[in-house]
Amino acid sequence: MSTEFTFKVLATDGKARRGEITMPRGTIRTPAFMPVGTGGTVKTMYMDQVRDLGADIILGNTYHLMLRPGAERVARLGGLHEFARWPHPILTDSGGFQVMSLSKLRKITEKGVTFRSHIDGAPYEMSPERSIEIQGLLDSDIQMQLDECTALPAKEREIERAMELSLRWADRCKTAFGDQPGKAMFGIVQGGDNARLRERSAQSLASLGLKGYAVGGLAVGEPQDVMLDMLDVTCPELPADKPRYLMGVGTPDDIVKSVARGIDMFDCVMPTRAGRHGLAYTRRGKVNLRNARHADDHRPLDEESDCPAARDYSRAYLHHLVRSQEALGAMLLTWNNLSYYQSLMQGLRDAIEQGRYAEHVAEVSEGWARGDI
Numbered sequence: 035m036s037t038e039f040t041f042k043v044l045a046t047d048g049k050a051r052r053g054e055i056t057m058p059r060g061t062i063r064t065p066a067f068m069p070v071g072t073g074g075t076v077k078t079m080y081m082d083q084v085r086d087l088g089a090d091i092i093l094g095n096t097y098h099l100m101l102r103p104g105a106e107r108v109a110r111l112g113g114l115h116e117f118a119r120w121p122h123p124i125l126t127d128s129g130g131f132q133v134m135s136l137s138k139l140r141k142i143t144e145k146g147v148t149f150r151s152h153i154d155g156a157p158y159e160m161s162p163e164r165s166i167e168i169q170g171l172l173d174s175d176i177q178m179q180l181d182e183c184t185a186l187p188a189k190e191r192e193i194e195r196a197m198e199l200s201l202r203w204a205d206r207c208k209t210a211f212g213d214q215p216g217k218a219m220f221g222i223v224q225g226g227d228n229a230r231l232r233e234r235s236a237q238s239l240a241s242l243g244l245k246g247y248a249v250g251g252l253a254v255g256e257p258q259d260v261m262l263d264m265l266d267v268t269c270p271e272l273p274a275d276k277p278r279y280l281m282g283v284g285t286p287d288d289i290v291k292s293v294a295r296g297i298d299m300f301d302c303v304m305p306t307r308a309g310r311h312g313l314a315y316t317r318r319g320k321v322n323l324r325n326a327r328h329a330d331d332h333r334p335l336d337e338e339s340d341c342p343a344a345r346d347y348s349r350a351y352l353h354h355l356v357r358s359q360e361a362l363g364a365m366l367l368t369w370n371n372l373s374y375y376q377s378l379m380q381g382l383r384d385a386i387e388q389g390r391y392a393e394h395v396a397e398v399s400e401g402w403a404r405g406d407i
């Protein structure tokens with residue numbers, strides 16, 4: 035187990051990279067999908083299950099945990115890993131995006147963000163320094179800079195203002211984070227759907243010499259081709275020997291296309307949120323178990339899966355659980371969805387090692403297109 039945070043590219047296939055992040059709490063095989071554990075829990079899952087599905091790292095949220103149960107309280111209780119019984123790496127988002135999407139009466143100034151809690155309306159201030167302090171109290175392994183994510187569509191001058199503010203905040207976060215060998219602080223590239231601003235943001239962040247770089251400001255409603263175009267201009271400006279994390283992405287199709295453009299890490303609520311809404315991800319595409327067509331279908335979701343949720347339960351039973359709003363419905367479909375996402379990532383990692391990434395993507399895409407029989 036290394037005491038340092040290191041990233042190695044083990045193989046490439048075009049722009050796709052098979053890599054490995056080693057850090058004190060464990061190794062992260064990339065391309066990696068991080069299940070979202072917003073409030074210190076991957077909803078409806080035991081942490082042992084999440085690990086057994088192949089997840090090397092999960093995501094936590096500064097915003098939610100600072101509001102409840104409180105960062106100082108988590109620190110007093112031994113940090114987030116001890117609190118949630120997840121001993122492997124944790125990446126925490128910095129809170130800016132969640133403030134903008136969840137809280138009311140929020141204001142952004144040079145100093146930071148002020149906002150009211152979406153839980154009890156209490157007022158809060160969060161500076162770049164406080165965000166890093168909170169992530170330290172959580173004992174987070176990979177900490178994200180505080181940034182401002184511009185909602186799209188937006189005027190160029192608005193995108194530029196937020197991008198430049200985020201750059202100044204990156205510098206302040208780097209100073210606040212200091213030198214923590216076994217941990218990392220990632221910068222976040224902004225710049226909306228503007229190629230020139232994306233390049234400027236990436237180049238400026240690269241000059242900070244950070245341990246990793248996220249691509250933010252995407253998956254905010256823009257068409258997939260716009261997101262992919264922004265990756266085409268951003269990734270080449272980022273150091274090839276550092277991990278690249280595309281925030282909030284995405285569908286299986288988003289992921290395979292983003293890996294092909296040089297992305298190494300992903301997080302997305304889709305597999306977990308969809309599971310709670312009766313939607314299953316499978317190698318033959320999506321299956322909506324709310325649909326009455328499943329009411330008498332004795333087949334499992336995927337007889338070839340090694341996940342019991344996909345292999346051992348009939349669609350009829352899953353349909354019944356979902357329609358009856360039974361907790362087990364959300365549990366089994368979340369289990370199935372995270373299993374599918376992790377098996378997708380394992381397939382991508384293997385394909386890059388074997389130099390057959392394009393062929394593998396064609397195979398999985400054909401499976402989705404064939405649709406669920």
Ligand SMILES: CNc1nc2cc3c(=O)[nH]c(N)nc3c(CCN)c2[nH]1
Binds near residue numbers: 129131253281301
């Ligand atoms: C679902 N789409 C999405 N886009 C994001 C952009 C940022 C982004 O630009 N910055 C930060 N800090 N987080 C983002 C997130 C949250 C990731 N868990 C995003 N999620």
